[in-house]
Amino acid sequence: MTDPVISARSLGKRFGAFMALDAIDLDVASGEIVALIGPSGCGKSTLLRCLAQLEVPDLGIVLLEGKPFGTTADGTRRQSPRTIDAIRPRIGFVFQSLNLWPHMSALDNVAKALISVRRMPAAAALQRAQSLVEQFGMAQKASRRPADLSGGERQRIAICRALAMEPAALLFDEPTSALDPELVLGVRDVLRQLAGTGIGMVIATHDLGFAKAASDRLIFLEKGRVVETGATQTTLAAPNTERLQSFIQSVTHI
């Protein structure tokens, strides 16, 4: 196994008295797709947000390509906001509600960070954005606003926006929740294609079918703890814990 692109070491997060994450350890290798599954409120989204330092973890450290992100290497002190902002785009985040910027065209959504953060000349940034949206079959619709795109098209633009910053890892929060069921396999193909380029991915999902189709490895969370983890196919076929077994039974009721 190659060195992990993103790791967490005993990551903890608390909201008041509520323990959202409790000593989470995680390693995602280059080109690996890890699915986070578990019931609502189990900490899937919080884990993603803590990995991207959009939420400040209370304990533990996050490592991005082996280097500490968010805190110093011993986890005692916070990095400066400037340092965190500089590292953060190495982790692409695709939000559940996508959060595309409605006042810009799809192409500008993709090019914006290149211009504002990377300080790339606008022409070069737009060219790079254009080639990205072309790869995702969106060349014809690049000039449209997000409101004029379908759900699947918006998601591809959101992925392009994250990819523009050449991330080492991509985090997806419920990527299939807003999609037409017919498009779900398309998302899997996109993720597979991205994995081929060496990007490590973490996907929070409650869609077991999608996790099964798309991920290499599975982490089952409950109440902020890792209950079970393993290769997706084998774990789903023969879960070790009773809890995962009952979870699988309760969601695959068809």
Place this chain on the structure above:
Amino acid sequence: MGFDVSIITDNWPLFVQGVVTTLLITAIALPLGFLIAIPVAFMKLSRFAILRAVAAFYIELFRNAPFLIVLYVIFYALPTLQVRLPPLVVGTGVLCLYATSYLAEIIRGAYLAVPRGQLEAARAVGMSHFQGIREIVAPQMVGFLIPPSTNMGIILIKETSVLALISVGELTYQGMVVQAATFAPFEVFVAVGGLYWLVCSVLSFAAATAERRSAHAIDGPRRQSVADSFLSLDARWRK
């Protein structure tokens, strides 16, 4: 009851002067108030309690007393502090401070109206907090700012009439001058009222145009779907 038009036509230079002064005061107080209101609004949104408290104190101080009283207090306090300024300057300044308290709340509301995820998406691609607000949130606030700011502008134009009481030569004051010379209050105040109405109407119209443009800028050309015109509850009440 006769209406002597000559009262108005004979004294038109004074009315024009009044309108110009009124517009001048508003044209200074509104933009300046807006500039001051931006930091006040963000102080009120701050995570630091002390900044929130200072902003809230300022806002409530000016918002919860009648403008005339605020004006009198400041106007009569300044000389005791050995500060002597022309009434026009004091009046414009107080109007500006008064407008700031409302505008700060208007700006805060517009900020809160932009979904939180918008800023988060900006942070996710590497923008700083400030950069995200400036480049992603602020442009989306414009549409939320125009209608209440127009209200504020109209209120300010009308509120300048209070400055007549500290002898600022705006429209109401000029009306009082003409009235004192002609003893024709009816004609004079019909003219004064008509001029206020005219000025405010022009502003409303300009703002409505600006609002349409900004909505256009955010949503692109609005295409109404066929379903929209049938399904919406209020469809028959709209154009």
